[in-house]
Amino acid sequence: MNPDEMTNELNTQIHYRLIEKLSESERRYRELVESLREIVFKCDPSGCFTFLNRAWTETLGYNIAESLSQPLSNFLAPEDLARGQQLLDQLQKQQVVIGQELRFQHQSGVIVWLELSAYSSNQSEGGGSLTNITDRKLAEAALQEVNEVLEIRVEQRTAELKKALQDLHRTQTQLVQNEKMSSLGQLVAGVAHEINNPVNFIHGNLTYATQYVSDLLKAIALYQKHSTGIADEVRAELEGLDLDFLTQDLTKLLTSMKVGSDRIRQIVLSLRNFSRLDEAEFKAVNIHEGIDSTLMILQHRLKDQNNQNHNSGIQVIKKYDKLPMVECYAGQLNQVFMNLLTNAIDALEELSCIANKNLGKETTHSKPQLADWQPTITIVTELKEADPLLGLAVVMIRIKDNGVGMAQEVIDRIFEPFFTTKPVGKGTGMGLSISYQIITERHGGILRCLSTIGQGTEFLIQIPISQSSISQ
Incomplete structure (x- = not known):
């Protein structure tokens, strides 16, 4: 065998050896790729699959042969189709996409979360991997739900x-x-x-x-x-x-x-x-006596003792209906009368100060004729045989003043504990709150406030004549 023949023979053997080594390397590579839990894929420049490992079928249930030559978007959940197209555009521009979460639709219809990492080349095919993160996403969703429940419970508990x-x-x-x-x-x-x-x-x-x-x-x-x-x-x-x-x-x-x-x-x-120390329990009393006694105690505030006001004090108009004896906590009800009448006097004194300042001057106040204004408290009592709200016979007491009045935002909070519009040191904000509790909780009645700026304020009290009718 001449030297040229020996050289050709040697080259042929080397070539076959290289082919065997390459085949063995490719076989091992395929075995390695097929053994991975992550989906490994390759695709052509148009984005269609040219290779998929066994994890594709194990994860999504689709047949590999039927899936080849199909684009990735065919397997995305409808909610992520637009996002998938955005990632494809990004992949073509930047040639790499890392750690992007997408929802895929399993062959059975179940949603599977996969994390995409991929590369692309302008000259040849691209490839990448899809890692199943469904368990993690479910755990995150469960944790989020638990956190939301805990936040709601914390808010409820805090409230x-x-x-x-x-x-x-x-x-x-x-x-x-x-x-x-x-x-x-x-x-x-x-x-x-x-x-x-x-x-x-x-x-x-x-x-x-x-x-x-x-x-x-x-x-x-x-x-x-x-x-x-x-x-x-x-x-x-x-x-x-x-x-x-x-x-x-x-x-x-x-x-x-x-x-x-x-x-x-x-x-x-x-x-x-x-x-009324001897009347700590329910007792039938004369409502008018309680009102008159309260007015007597407040007489010093009803008079213009200093003669500084342009009027001669606060006028009290009483329009009493013929009322039966009313079962009530007399002392507590007198406390309500005291609180409401004191507030009325305060409102009238406030407007009286305005009247004195503007006396002889032009004013844009809602009462254009303050010089002729007479501070007045009107007390009306009435018997209602069948009240539609309480469903029984009630006594209605109206205490109205023609003072400054209140805005709606004040009326909405008037019975809140510690809410007051008076200066510091003049009011605690508990008078009307306690009055509301006495009327509604202790007597099963109603206490309402009606007021208009510049026209005064009216408090309406309704209490049942007989407390035994409430328990029935």
């Missing part, structure tokens, strides 16, 4: 705790307020009792004193008429006393003392009626 804290604060304040009212009631009742005894003594004796003085004056007059020999010293003393004036003035003095004692007795009776 419950906030409400509980507000209720606790309100209850504490109400307990303090009730204790203050109880102590005030005891003090008022005690003072009224202590004043009542000496006043009754004075009042009772004034009748006798008036009669005695009258008898003495008659005796003096008779003595002057029939006495002939009055000593000069006695005559001079009588002339110095001005007996005629003393006789007239003493009678007037005794009369005014009786009027004053009657007034004190009336105030004492009002104080005792307002405190």
